[in-house]
Amino acid sequence: MIAVLGLLIGALVGIFLDPTVPAGLQPYLPIAVVAALDALFGGLRALLDGTFNDRVFLVSFLSNVVVAALIVFLGDQLGVGTQLSTAVVVVLGIRIFSNAAAIRRHLFKA
């Protein structure tokens, strides 16, 4: 639970301080946000499954964001940045969808 609390605090601090992101990192932001969403939904589902774990949540969050950004970076270097971004978005999108469906089944039993 500490991890969730920390994330919320961090988000509030982020809103309050509104730090500027270096221009060099701008291209990786959209994918990083989608990856963060995926980790959030995964964590929520694990919470409902009763297997939630702070460390796993944080590690999956961090690695998701870093790997997603890395993939886009590699894609940019290879000249297939947009295609790889699409691939990442598709995979993460499917995961988010099925996690959201599982959460929905948990909450509404439907």
Added chain:
Amino acid sequence: MTPRDTSGTGTSAAHGTRAVPPVDASMSLLNEVIFRPVDAGYAEAAARPAVARSVGQRRLRATVNLVVAVLLGVVTMSAVLALRAPRPSVVESRTLLEEQITERSADADTLQQSNEELSAEIARRQEEALVGKDPALFDELRQLELLSGSVAVEGPGLVIELDDAEPSDPDEIDPRTLVQDIDLQIITNGLWAAGAEAIAVNGQRLTALSAIRRQGPAILVDLAPLVAPYTVEAVGDVQAMQTAFARSVAANHLTTLTANYRIPTSLRSATSLTLQGSGTTTLRYASVPDDDVASSGATDDEGTS
């Protein structure tokens, strides 16, 4: 028979030892993504036997978790905010352009003002010089100035007001619900046709050389930009103008604007309107022809062209 059992001989496959690859073997990636979306780490962590840790160790782990979580929260939120905010360079150049616009507008206003002052000065000097020497010439000059619209006039007339329609959705403004240059052109033409002797749009006097046109979203009369609401003032015989204008295409156009595009319009009469003069207009190319050449040359040109 299960959907995966595709060997055709269902019983033998079920009892046999031969391993039949699942029909969707090539879909393993999708299956992996769709059916195991939750991170495998959660299940593993739950299955792992709990490790007994001292209070200090637990506190340390919790602190590290908290710090990492806060950092991740800040990073994610700043990413989200950065994605939502317009690009800084765009904002910068926009403010720069805005500053330039304000600056130049102020310059233009100052020039306009000095232009008016100088015009008044010229008029005064002319008056001084002419009144004593040649009153007839002065009267003629006065008359010409009045007709050309370079001096202020006063008289009864009509006032037509238009405003941009209230946008139903502030983000998506239909350009057709805004007053456009063509609308003002039609109205002023209608007023001239109805017998107006002098017309001003938002205080900008129309002369024989005036143009109403559009520059981007702004409407310019001569070179002065106008902002809504637009007021068209016309000096003339109120009764006659009202009747003639009501019959004209312009009146129809006004009704269309209100009915179709919700542009509020109003038409009223005023007992006394004062219209500013446009200042002295300069003709750069046109000049008075010599008398004898004028009659013959003009007709020649008309004949050939």
